[in-house]
Amino acid sequence: MTTERRRRLHLNAFLMEAGHHEAAWRLPDSNPRADFDLQHWIKLARLAEDAKFDSLFLADGPAVIGTGEFRPPGQLEPLTLLTALSQATSRIGLIATVSSTYNEPYNLARRLASVDHVSGGRAGWNIVTSAGADEAANFGLTDRPAHAERYARADEFLRIAKALWDSWESEAVLADKAAGRYADPGRLHRLDHKGRYFSVAGPLNVERPPQGHPLLVQAGSSEDGREFAARHAEAIFTAHRTYERAADFYADIKARARAAGRDPDGVVVLPGIVPYIGSTEAEARAIAQELDELRVPAYGLRQLAAVFETEPSVFDLDAPLPGFILARPKLEGSQSRSDLIIELAEREQLTVRQVISRIGGGRGHFELVGTPDQVADAVTAWFEGGAADGFNIMAPALPSGLETFIEEVLPILRAKGLFREDYQGTTLREHYGLPIPANQFHHAAG
């Protein structure tokens, strides 16, 4: 037995209804009504918890996805779903995407604190600023707010949310039955925040959550996104197709965190991987190919058009991306996503049809097609080579893709001593090795 602390990798199970591949719902074994079937989600959550994943994650946006014609267009509101899943699990962390642009800080801080309470300290918030024009139209806006504006609002939102979570000091509740004194009003703090976007009096009407603050997660990789992540994020979901890009991003984020006065180990970087696993490479490729052949090209064209804020008709399936797109127009939506696609198309000289095929399954993430050993080797190389602190596992089909990863790849990672055999703690912060934040209102006694 050694007391030396070995660096372990962290795994997040990024869940989706039938899987991350756009055509996953068409597979013979898929449940095409999985999106609103709680039993589907409970099954996935328990699968990930039994395998000792750090967390599970639900992406989200407040609008239907596309027209619904080619892919499930809706999903349960993710904090509601997480709350239900919190009662079917006991250890795994629970992370949901929620928009800082289309919520009020008081309401959202309260909901996240409440999920943290009912889950026993397992809530995480993936902060998004909501890039879609279709989302804006559900909230009275003719167009989404500008990119920089959204991040400025998110920054103020976060500062308020943190103060609200801190507004009850741990000594606030006296519960003195004999004296009839419930709480010490001097330890329930008002914010009286008046800022550019919000005015919030406080205190929050929920006791400080078990984790202090829910775990703060971020995924935008634009300049604004990285700066925001360096200030606030404790875990980062990111998309890179090559080791070099992932390693550059990793070094950049850690440096920015350090520059912001934070411990770089307090920011856990988790690139997404999309594993297609077979007992041979050929079998793995066949699994990927089966899914790719189920794609509907019209769907991919619409997706591509949405990223570049244009119409599907500007694309020719058998030609390269049009010149005005290669010129990288300034977009109000997701700049990191569009840059990633342009780079991929230029680097590999792809036609639009090929671009669609390449972004459809993994959406710009690292696709790993191979045997369990090959997948485990790639994971190990990224982790040990300084490109990742762990991974965001995006199974192309669910539950099958997650089951295969757990059954075939995890034992190899465990044999290498890279992944936990069991949970050591009970909270999401404990799984990621992150501390409970200090309370900004806490003063020494007296």
Next chain:
Amino acid sequence: MTTERRRRLHLNAFLMEAGHHEAAWRLPDSNPRADFDLQHWIKLARLAEDAKFDSLFLADGPAVIGTGEFRPPGQLEPLTLLTALSQATSRIGLIATVSSTYNEPYNLARRLASVDHVSGGRAGWNIVTSAGADEAANFGLTDRPAHAERYARADEFLRIAKALWDSWESEAVLADKAAGRYADPGRLHRLDHKGRYFSVAGPLNVERPPQGHPLLVQAGSSEDGREFAARHAEAIFTAHRTYERAADFYADIKARARAAGRDPDGVVVLPGIVPYIGSTEAEARAIAQELDELRVPAYGLRQLAAVFETEPSVFDLDAPLPGFILARPKLEGSQSRSDLIIELAEREQLTVRQVISRIGGGRGHFELVGTPDQVADAVTAWFEGGAADGFNIMAPALPSGLETFIEEVLPILRAKGLFREDYQGTTLREHYGLPIPANQFHHAAG
């Protein structure tokens, strides 16, 4: 066996942390940390479900209650708590208060639909317009919007929410794996609503909930509140201290519903009762007295001042209510609540101290102090005499007050054939005998 359908009464368990009495947390058996203790709520929910209550209910407002000095000032966000409770129960309806003033229709319609999905059709929404200035201050407002303004906004909010819940026709999802066609976009409806308060494009990104719409509940008894209830509410929580007032309200609401073109049986009227139950009247009075003696007068004064939108210093504990209050100033907060207190004070010639004592436990509701037979007789008289379709049971202390009601009063009501022996359906609408609303977007095939 008879096929004649007997009218049965409906029961809602209005839950609170340690009970409805302001001093309940001080009782020796009370858990003063019940508010954030999920196990407390699960226990109460299972108690009510085992007793076959139609529903349980959580009140709410987005601000701390008072200063926290004399009574628990916070609570878990109620839709989060209901979602957790939905996984610990299987039949009982789950109703939460949520503000229409401090939420966006798209977000809230989605959350309610999601709770309805994960609970299997058991969600209800008690619509409040948020009367408090302390709530307004958490949402960037220097004061709450005016009373009529709040109701106009709520009306538009409801019309949008209903359209969003209807936006997926039941035939919308094809899930045609062979053809690769997931949904029929012609059956996913946009609203393109542009109104006075909101612009919402739609469709919702959640499939129509199992109940069509979550059950719509309302509690305001002002003129604006009654008109709103007649248009939208399917169940009404109301507060009356006398049979006459309750019967007047009942007749008025049913007439207004009829005038709005609705079936009056589609609006279930549930007055609140606060039962103090003892094996003798003297024992019941002793239970009430024990609680009253635990009151802190400073707390009651603050509560009274808040209702009348003034300062505690205007009151003299041993004098009547001051003249400017008896003159019924126009208030922006809850007018029905303030009217009720003035009427009580005038009818019984009460001092401020007595008023505080009378409104502290039951907050204007029907307090029933007596033996199980006396309580059951009063319930029966109101129900059979046309003052109620059922009751909102507000136990002064929890869980004890609910346990006693279930153990002592329910058997009497069941022996009279007035309350169910078991659930007949699985949804909240089924328990209350209310139909699934027609889908406004549904057209005949073709």
